[in-house]
Amino acid sequence: MPDAIKGQERPKKGVAHFVCGRRSKWVVVVLWLAVMVLAFPLASKLGDAQDNDAASWLPGSAESTQVLEESKGFRPEVIPAVVVYARDSGLTPADRQQISEDVAAIKQLRDHGVRGNETRGPVLDRPVDPRAAQVFVPITMDEKGWDRIAPAVDSIRDITGKSSTGLEVHITGPGGTAADFSEAFEGIDSTLLFAALGVVIVMLLITFRSPTLLLVPVISVIVALSAAQALIYLLATHADLTVNGQSAGILTVLVFGAGTDYALLLVARYREELRRHEDRHEAMALALHRAGPAVLASGATVVLGMLVLLFAEMNSTSGLGPVAAIGVAVALVSMLTLFPALLVILGRWIFWPAIPHLGSPEPTERGFWARTGRRIAGRPRATWGITAVILAAFALGLTQLRADGISNADAFTGEPDSIVGQSVQAQYFPAGSGDPLVIITNAPQARTVGETVATTSGVVPRSITIPPGTKPVNDGRVLFEATMSDPADSQAARATVERVRDAVHAVPDADAQVGGGTAALLDAETATTRDNYVIIPLVLAVVLLVLTLLLRAVIAPLLLIGTVVLSFAAALGLSALAFRYIFDYAGEATDFPLFVFVFLVALGIDYNIFLTTRIREEAGRLGTRRGVLTGLAATGAVITSAGLVLAGTFAALGTLPMVAFAEIGFAVALGVLLDTLIVRSVLVTGLFLDVGPKIWWPHRRAREDEPRTPEPAVAGSAVSGGAVSGGGSSPNEPEGS
Structure with missing residues (x-):
C-alpha cells in the first residue's frame, strides 16, 4: 500500500457526513430540486420588484427627498421629457408646422402617461428667426413607476422621428435621460448572467482542464442565484427590502464569483482526499471537514462585511448590503451542500481526463508556488520591502482620482439620444431649463x-x-x-x-x-462622503475581528489588514490612471471608492483566510517558517485560480453600457488580481517569514518555532497533514505533473 494512504483517517459523523452520505446525498439533491421548483418562478419576478425611483436611491433625511415627497401633495408625481428641435440655419415654416403637428399628437399619448393638458411648447429660442424649439412633456409616475418612462419616450420618438430632412430632433431632460438609463438597465440580469456564466465556464475549463467537472459548479451556482433572487423578491415585496438595478446586477456577479471560489477550494481538497481514500464518500466527508471551516469563515466574513452597508445613509447603498449578504450566504450553503453531494453522486469520472486515482502522486511539492516560496525564503525582508514599495508607487495614482460624481453626459459608455439632446439644448436655451x-x-x-x-x-x-x-x-x-x-x-x-x-x-x-434633480445629486454626494468615512472603518474593524478570532493572534491580523489597505490603495491608484489615460473617463461616482473597498476587502479576505489558516495549521507541526512555505505551496495555485475567476466575473460588469459599472468592475478585477498574484503570495509570505513566530503573539506559538515532526520537503505535508483550507493538490495542475 502506498505511503500516502497508510493509516487512513475515518470521517467523523456530522453535517459533512450527512451531505455526502451514501443515502443522504440523494436527500440533499432532492431538497435543492424542491427549492428550485419553488424559487424559479419567484426569481424571474425580481425585475418587477426593483425600485429605481429617486427616493429609493437618496437618503430619506435629505432635503431633496423631503421635497420629492411633499411635492406629491401639489401634483401627481411627474418626470418631464424635453423634445428639442433645432436647425442651425433657422426653423423653416415647414419645420414649425411639423412641430405643431407633433405637439398635437404627443398630447394624445394619455395611455402612455403623457399629461397632454400640461404639455408646454413649442418654446422658441428667440421670437424672430428662431433656430430651435423645445416642448416640455410631463409623464406621470404612477404605480408603474420607471417602467412607464421608456415606453412613453419611445412613443414620443415614434411621432417626432418623422420630421423633415435636416431638422435635428432629440428627446432629453429628466424623462429622456431616465428612459436611456432604463434601457441600459433593461435586461441587466440576463446580460450579466450570460457574461458571468461565460467567464466562469472559460476560467473553470482552464483551471480544471476538464469539460465535465466544470458543469457541477456551474449548476450549483445557477441554483444558488435562483434561490437568492427568489428570497430577495419575497423580502422586497413583503418586508420592504429595497432592490434596484444596481443591487440586482451586483448580486449576479457576487453569487457567481464567490460561489465559484468556494467550489475551487472544495474541489482542490476533494481531489487530494481521493488520492488517499478509495471510498469517495469518505474522501468528500474529510474534504468538507477540513476545508469547510475555512470556507464557512470566509463566507461569513463576506456576509458581515456586506451587512455593514446597512449603516449607510444612501438608500441605494444600504439596500445593497442585505441583497449582497443574502446572495453570498445562499451561495455558501449551496457550495457546502448541493455541490459536494453532486460530486459524490457523479463519482471520480467527473474529473476526466485527469482522474485522481488512489495513491497517485501529489503535484504540489514540485509546483510553481513551492518554488516561489523557496525563492522568497532566501531574502524575505527584501522581497516584502520591494513589493510594498511597488504597491505604494501604484497608489500614487490616487492623485488622478476624481470621485466627485459623474454627469449625465459622462455616465454612458456610448452617447445616447438624451445626451446628444442635452448638448443641443444647451446651445440655444438656458442649460438648466430641462431640470x-x-x-x-x-x-x-x-x-x-x-x-x-x-x-x-x-x-x-x-x-x-x-x-x-x-x-x-x-x-x-x-x-x-x-x-x-x-x-x-x-x-x-x-x-x-x-x-x-x-x-x-x-x-x-x-x-x-x-x-429637484440637481439638489438630489448634491444630497447624494454629501451622503456618500459621510458613508465613506463611516463604512470603510467599520468594514476594517469587522475583518480585523474575524481574523483575530480565527487566528487567535494579534500581530498576524494587523499585518494582514495593512496589506489589505495597501492593496486597495494600489488598485485604486492604477484604476484612476487607467480611467484617465486609457479609457478617457471623465471621473468616478462618489460611491466608487466605497464600493471598490467593500468588495475588495470583504472578498479579498477569503484569500487571507485560505492562506493563513493553512499556515497556522502547518506551523503547529512544522514551525512557522516551514508552515509558511507549506501553506503557500499547498494553497497558492487554488487561490490564484479563485482570484482569476472572481476577477473575471467582476470584469463582466464592463458589458453594461454605463461608466459607473465599468469602473467598479475594472477596479475590483484589478484589485483581486493584485491581491492573489502579488499581495497574498509575495507580500504576506515575505512578511510572515521575516517576522517569524512573533506573528502569532500573544499565542504561545509566538515563543516556540521548533518542528514537532521531522522536517519534510517543503510541501510534503500537503500529503500527510490535516489542513484547514485549500488542500494540497492544485485544481489547475494535471494529474501526475
Whole structure:
C-alpha cells in the first residue's frame, strides 16, 4: 500500500457526513430540486420588484427627498421629457408646422402617461428667426413607476422621428435621460448572467482542464442565484427590502464569483482526499471537514462585511448590503451542500481526463508556488520591502482620482439620444431649463422666497414659474420652480443649489426647502462622503475581528489588514490612471471608492483566510517558517485560480453600457488580481517569514518555532497533514505533473 494512504483517517459523523452520505446525498439533491421548483418562478419576478425611483436611491433625511415627497401633495408625481428641435440655419415654416403637428399628437399619448393638458411648447429660442424649439412633456409616475418612462419616450420618438430632412430632433431632460438609463438597465440580469456564466465556464475549463467537472459548479451556482433572487423578491415585496438595478446586477456577479471560489477550494481538497481514500464518500466527508471551516469563515466574513452597508445613509447603498449578504450566504450553503453531494453522486469520472486515482502522486511539492516560496525564503525582508514599495508607487495614482460624481453626459459608455439632446439644448436655451429647481415654502413668505431665488447667482432671471397642473396652495404651502443657467448635472449647478438653499433658509418663517434633480445629486454626494468615512472603518474593524478570532493572534491580523489597505490603495491608484489615460473617463461616482473597498476587502479576505489558516495549521507541526512555505505551496495555485475567476466575473460588469459599472468592475478585477498574484503570495509570505513566530503573539506559538515532526520537503505535508483550507493538490495542475 502506498505511503500516502497508510493509516487512513475515518470521517467523523456530522453535517459533512450527512451531505455526502451514501443515502443522504440523494436527500440533499432532492431538497435543492424542491427549492428550485419553488424559487424559479419567484426569481424571474425580481425585475418587477426593483425600485429605481429617486427616493429609493437618496437618503430619506435629505432635503431633496423631503421635497420629492411633499411635492406629491401639489401634483401627481411627474418626470418631464424635453423634445428639442433645432436647425442651425433657422426653423423653416415647414419645420414649425411639423412641430405643431407633433405637439398635437404627443398630447394624445394619455395611455402612455403623457399629461397632454400640461404639455408646454413649442418654446422658441428667440421670437424672430428662431433656430430651435423645445416642448416640455410631463409623464406621470404612477404605480408603474420607471417602467412607464421608456415606453412613453419611445412613443414620443415614434411621432417626432418623422420630421423633415435636416431638422435635428432629440428627446432629453429628466424623462429622456431616465428612459436611456432604463434601457441600459433593461435586461441587466440576463446580460450579466450570460457574461458571468461565460467567464466562469472559460476560467473553470482552464483551471480544471476538464469539460465535465466544470458543469457541477456551474449548476450549483445557477441554483444558488435562483434561490437568492427568489428570497430577495419575497423580502422586497413583503418586508420592504429595497432592490434596484444596481443591487440586482451586483448580486449576479457576487453569487457567481464567490460561489465559484468556494467550489475551487472544495474541489482542490476533494481531489487530494481521493488520492488517499478509495471510498469517495469518505474522501468528500474529510474534504468538507477540513476545508469547510475555512470556507464557512470566509463566507461569513463576506456576509458581515456586506451587512455593514446597512449603516449607510444612501438608500441605494444600504439596500445593497442585505441583497449582497443574502446572495453570498445562499451561495455558501449551496457550495457546502448541493455541490459536494453532486460530486459524490457523479463519482471520480467527473474529473476526466485527469482522474485522481488512489495513491497517485501529489503535484504540489514540485509546483510553481513551492518554488516561489523557496525563492522568497532566501531574502524575505527584501522581497516584502520591494513589493510594498511597488504597491505604494501604484497608489500614487490616487492623485488622478476624481470621485466627485459623474454627469449625465459622462455616465454612458456610448452617447445616447438624451445626451446628444442635452448638448443641443444647451446651445440655444438656458442649460438648466430641462431640470429646474423645485422650491416649497410657506404661502405668506412665498413672494419673498421667490424674489430671493430669482436674485441668486446661477438662477435665470424671470424664470420663476408654477408648473401647469400644480395646486396653487396645499396646506398653507406653495410650490414653484426656477431655471438654472448651468447644466443641471454640473458642479456649477450644484453650487447654485447651495447658494439658493443658504438664501431661502435665511428667510424668516419661510420653512423653505429646495429640491429637484440637481439638489438630489448634491444630497447624494454629501451622503456618500459621510458613508465613506463611516463604512470603510467599520468594514476594517469587522475583518480585523474575524481574523483575530480565527487566528487567535494579534500581530498576524494587523499585518494582514495593512496589506489589505495597501492593496486597495494600489488598485485604486492604477484604476484612476487607467480611467484617465486609457479609457478617457471623465471621473468616478462618489460611491466608487466605497464600493471598490467593500468588495475588495470583504472578498479579498477569503484569500487571507485560505492562506493563513493553512499556515497556522502547518506551523503547529512544522514551525512557522516551514508552515509558511507549506501553506503557500499547498494553497497558492487554488487561490490564484479563485482570484482569476472572481476577477473575471467582476470584469463582466464592463458589458453594461454605463461608466459607473465599468469602473467598479475594472477596479475590483484589478484589485483581486493584485491581491492573489502579488499581495497574498509575495507580500504576506515575505512578511510572515521575516517576522517569524512573533506573528502569532500573544499565542504561545509566538515563543516556540521548533518542528514537532521531522522536517519534510517543503510541501510534503500537503500529503500527510490535516489542513484547514485549500488542500494540497492544485485544481489547475494535471494529474501526475
